[in-house]
Amino acid sequence: MWLVASAVFHYLGPAFAVLLFAHIDALGVAWLRIASAAVVFAAWRRPWRVWRRVDRRAVVAWGVVLAVMNSVFYLAIDRLPLGTVAAIEFLPVIALAAVAARTPRNGAALALAVAGVYLLTDVRLVGEPLGFAFAAANAVLFALYIMLGHRIANGAGAAGIDGLALAMLVAAVVALPVGLTDAAPAFTDPLLLAAAVGVGVCSSVIPYVCDQAAMARVPRATYALMVALLPATATVIGVLVLAQVPTVPELAGVALVVAGVALHRSRTEPTSRS
Numbered sequence: 001m002w003l004v005a006s007a008v009f010h011y012l013g014p015a016f017a018v019l020l021f022a023h024i025d026a027l028g029v030a031w032l033r034i035a036s037a038a039v040v041f042a043a044w045r046r047p048w049r050v051w052r053r054v055d056r057r058a059v060v061a062w063g064v065v066l067a068v069m070n071s072v073f074y075l076a077i078d079r080l081p082l083g084t085v086a087a088i089e090f091l092p093v094i095a096l097a098a099v100a101a102r103t104p105r106n107g108a109a110l111a112l113a114v115a116g117v118y119l120l121t122d123v124r125l126v127g128e129p130l131g132f133a134f135a136a137a138n139a140v141l142f143a144l145y146i147m148l149g150h151r152i153a154n155g156a157g158a159a160g161i162d163g164l165a166l167a168m169l170v171a172a173v174v175a176l177p178v179g180l181t182d183a184a185p186a187f188t189d190p191l192l193l194a195a196a197v198g199v200g201v202c203s204s205v206i207p208y209v210c211d212q213a214a215m216a217r218v219p220r221a222t223y224a225l226m227v228a229l230l231p232a233t234a235t236v237i238g239v240l241v242l243a244q245v246p247t248v249p250e251l252a253g254v255a256l257v258v259a260g261v262a263l264h265r266s267r268t269e270p271t272s273r274s
Contacts, residue, residue: 002210006207006210009207010230011237026075027175029183031180036200037168037201042169050163059152059167062149065145067172072135108260116254149164153215232258
């Protein structure tokens with residue numbers, strides 16, 4: 001359930017964010033997303049109370065990763081199609097799953113997921129080189145997000161959400177110098193500001209909380225393979241929100257990804273965390 005909710009909201013936010021680019025530059029939208037999520041987390045969790053009980057180095061590193069990852073992701077989707085950026089984003093994520101795919105069943109599941117992601121995103125080198133540089137940076141940072149998030153979720157137990165809240169506060173400060181100026185138009189337009197806050201809640205609060213809940217319950221390799229569901233949910237969201245009807249190859253990609261996830265889940269997971 002947590003993984004499905006995360007998969008849905010991971011792409012609802014970016015779909016809404018693209019609509020804001022006509023009014024606010026990409027770095028401004030990225031900072032508003034981070035800052036609004038940080039405010040929500042601060043009001044909800046008051047995370048400074050657990051500062052002494054968490055792995056502070058991991059939390060600060062996670063906050064830096066979140067700040068840079070969100071910023072370069074928005075810079076990438078401002079220059080390239082969202083599907084192309086998603087394709088690049090998932091390459092290191094699936095490689096992370098491959099590290100722990102030690103059985104034929106897991107290997108077959110990974111192969112199905114890779115084929116599905118390829119069909120869904122139609123990987124091709126189009127667009128400008130700078131966009132691909134931002135997309136590649138985002139991909140590496142997304143893999144780091146998973147590793148650091150899994151470490152905090154397992155190390156802090158129920159306090160994992162508080163670690164996330166602390167990291168989001170760090171991210172808001174780190175991204176402030178590059179995002180505040182571009183975010184200025186939202187401060188004079190209540191509708192734009194409300195939309196940006198909505199993007200933050202959909203993109204950084206709901207999915208990240210769901211991620212922490214999932215990471216605390218499944219090994220890292222399982223989580224990394226499960227997020228291959230994101231391109232499938234992106235296809236559904238494209239139909240419902242953006243009226244983007246998928247092609248036959250895209251539908252085949254959805255089927256392959258779902259089959260890979262189902263095959264992986266059919267194996268009994270070990271109780272130890274990776």
